[in-house]
Amino acid sequence: MTPASPLPFAEQPLPAWRRAVLKVGSSLLAGEGEGLSPRHALNLAQFVSSSIAAGREVVIVSSGAVAAGRGLLHRKPQAGAAMAERQALAALGQAQLIALWQRFFDRPVAQVLLTHDDLRNRRRYLNARATLQELLALGALPVVNENDTVSVDELKLGDNDNLAAVVAALVDADALFIATDIDGFYTANPRTQVGAQPILDVEALTPEFFAMAGGAGSGVGTGGMHTKLEAAAKAAAAGIETFLFNGTQAGTVSALARGALIGTRFRPAQNRLAARKYWLRNVPVEAGAIVVDAGAANAMGQKGASLLPGGVTTAEGDFRRGDMVELVLRDDAGERRIARGVSQYSAVDIRRIARRHSREIEGILGYTYGENVVHRDDLVLL
Structure with a gap:
């Protein structure tokens, strides 16, 4: 069969953005033979550098460790390779992958290895978010990859597409x-279907769009168009726009730097803040509560402030760091639920630091997770 000639995508304006995640696949x-090549990575790195120079922040989610490991051992990709072999190849190739990215930047590149389990567990999620945000604050470039060496179920088809969407929500991209x-994104596989039409803008990902998606497009990567739609849907649920483009085309990549997209735009159903507040309002709360005074209640309600330990009178229950808990005000008028939020400290720790200044936390506990008991970004008023 003669491959179909894909129809071109028209250029469209790229909306303004402040922080983004760039997912780069193994392909x-x-x-051409084995290992990693800088051929396409260079153009993508130039887009990242120009974005950072313009005052934006970028986190890269990069595949390629397994392919790099194969290159070191001069092994060809094999269908049905044993999990242990793939994990060993990932361990060998991860250093090569980070070295590839570091060669393009004059700022430090930080390796961050995650599994989906890290991001499903709320406490580990908070730790990962704090690390990534601190790396950005330090001016480093985080390069995130699936921790293939210890993954079992997580090392599977298209994992890094979905991981990238979760990381985008993690860093508030x-x-x-x-x-x-x-x-x-096309109406059908443009490599095999003559007349497949390009889709420039997707308002909402319905089942019909998923039905158009095919399987993996190369023998190197593990993802296909279906997993990219899954990632776009996850990002949309968090209020994040997704932009799908051809990273092998230098003109397409350079267009991004000047604010133009040649590819497909997937829009979220609601803005990022609304999506996060919806999640905060509806995720189940743990038993117990953080009891606050009137001053803290007023600061959160009227000024949009975070909850500091000085405004806490006590904590009830046995919740842990990262749990969703209710914030309660008790005064002469009785008890009122005023907010709910993700606690940065356990109930045991909060009882020890209640009524104290934030700068005393480390001296009292021997460690600190920051000055806030509940950060305003993790809090929603009731």
Whole structure:
């Protein structure tokens, strides 16, 4: 069968963004023979550098460790390779992957290895978020990858597409850029279906769109168009826009730097703040509560402030760091639920630091997770 000639995508304006996650698949990093190649990574790195120079922040989610490990051992990809072999290849190749990215930047590149289990567990989620935010504050470039060496169920089809969407929500990104080896999303597989039409803008990902998606497009990566739609749907649920583009085309990548998209735009159903507040309002709360005084209640309600330990009178129950708990005001008028939020400290720790200044936390506990008991970004008023 003669491959179909894909129809071109028209250029469209890229909306403004402040912080983004860029997902780069194995197909863009693998060499013609074995190992990794800088051919397409260089253009993507230039987009990242120009974005940072413009005052934006970028986190890269990069595949390629397994492919890099194969290159070191001169092994060809094999269907049905044993899990232990793939994990060993990932361990060998991870250093090569980070070295590839570091060569393009004059700022430090930080390796961050995660599994989906890290992000499902709320306490580990908070720790990962704090680390990534601190790396950005330090001016480093985080490069995130699935921790393939210890993953079992997580090392599977298209995992890094979905991981990138979760990381975008983790760091409160405005945008998720997915670099792939196809121009964008089509009504059918443009490599095999003559007349497949490019789709420039997707308002909402319905089952009909998923039915259009095919399987993996190369023998190097593990993801296909279906997993990219899954990632776009996850990002949309968090209020984050997704932009799918061809990372092998230098003109397409350079267009991003000047504020233009040649690819597909997936819009969220609601803005990022509304999506987060919805989650905060509806996730189940743990037993117990943080009891606050009138001053703290007023600061949170009228000024949008975080909850500091000085405004806490006590904590009830046995909840842990990262749990969703209710914030309660008790005064002469009785008891009122005023808010709910993700606690940065356990109930035991809060009882020890209640009524104390934030700068005393480390001296009392021997460690600190920051000055806030509940950060305003993790809090919603009732």
